[in-house]
Amino acid sequence: METLRERKKQRTREALLRAALELFTTHGYEHTTVDEIAEAVGVSQRTFFRYFAGKEDVAFTVQAMTEERFVAAVRARPAQEAPMEALRQAVLEGWDAIRGTVESAVPVELYLRMYRTIESTPALLAVHLRRSAATEETIARLLAEREGVDVDADPRPRLAVAVFGGVIRVTERQWCTGDDFSLEAIRQLTASYLDQVGSALTGNWRSERDR
Incomplete structure (x- = not known):
C-alpha cells in the first residue's frame, strides 16, 4: 500500500513536471531556469534535482x-x-x-x-x-x-x-x-x-x- 510519504513525493514530482512544461511552453525552454521551475512549485532547487537530472530530463x-x-x-x-x-x-x-x-x-x-x-x-x-x-x-x-x-x-x-x-x-x-x-x-x-x-x-x- 502506498504510504502518505510516497504520495507526497509523487505529488511533488507531478507538480514539478507540470510547472516545467508550462514554463517551457509559455516562456521558452532556453529562457526557463531550474530555479524558476522550483519556485513555481514552492520548493528548493535541491528538491527539483531529487526528481529530475535537469531541464532536458523533465522536458x-x-x-x-x-x-x-x-x-x-x-x-x-x-x-x-x-x-x-x-x-x-x-x-x-x-x-x-x-x-x-x-x-x-x-x-x-x-x-x-x-x-x-x-x-x-x-x-x-x-x-x-x-x-x-x-x-x-x-x-x-x-x-x-x-x-x-x-x-x-x-x-x-x-x-x-x-x-x-x-x-x-x-x-x-x-x-x-x-x-x-x-x-x-x-x-x-x-x-x-x-x-x-x-x-x-x-x-x-x-x-x-x-x-
Whole structure:
C-alpha cells in the first residue's frame, strides 16, 4: 500500500513536471531556469534535482513514457501480422492507451503544446531525433526477434523501421504546422500517411497524376 510519504513525493514530482512544461511552453525552454521551475512549485532547487537530472530530463519525461508504451504495443502485436502492419496497428490502436499514459502525468493539452515546443526548439529537437533513433533501434531488434532473423545480417528490420519512422516524422511536422491542434488530428494524419506509403515507394507518380 502506498504510504502518505510516497504520495507526497509523487505529488511533488507531478507538480514539478507540470510547472516545467508550462514554463517551457509559455516562456521558452532556453529562457526557463531550474530555479524558476522550483519556485513555481514552492520548493528548493535541491528538491527539483531529487526528481529530475535537469531541464532536458523533465522536458522529455512524458515522451519517454509514450515511447515505452509504443514499444510495449509493438511487442504485444499478434505474431502472424506482417512487420509493417504490426507497426501500423501498434501506433493507431495505441492512441487511447497513449492518451491514458499522458493523462496519468499531465493534461493532454499541455503534452501537445510541449510537443510543438520540442519541434520548434533546436536544442530539444536534436535530443528528440537522437531519442527517436534509439527507439527505432529497439523496435528494429524487436521485429528481428519476432521474425526470427539476425538484425545485423538482415537489413529488413531496420529498413522497415526507417520507413515507418520517416512517416511519423513527416506526420509530426505537418501536424505541428497545421491548424487542428488535437490528438485526434495527429491520429488521423498518421493513418492517412501510413496508407500512402505503398504508392509513394512503388507507384508511378506521374501516371497517377495524369489519370
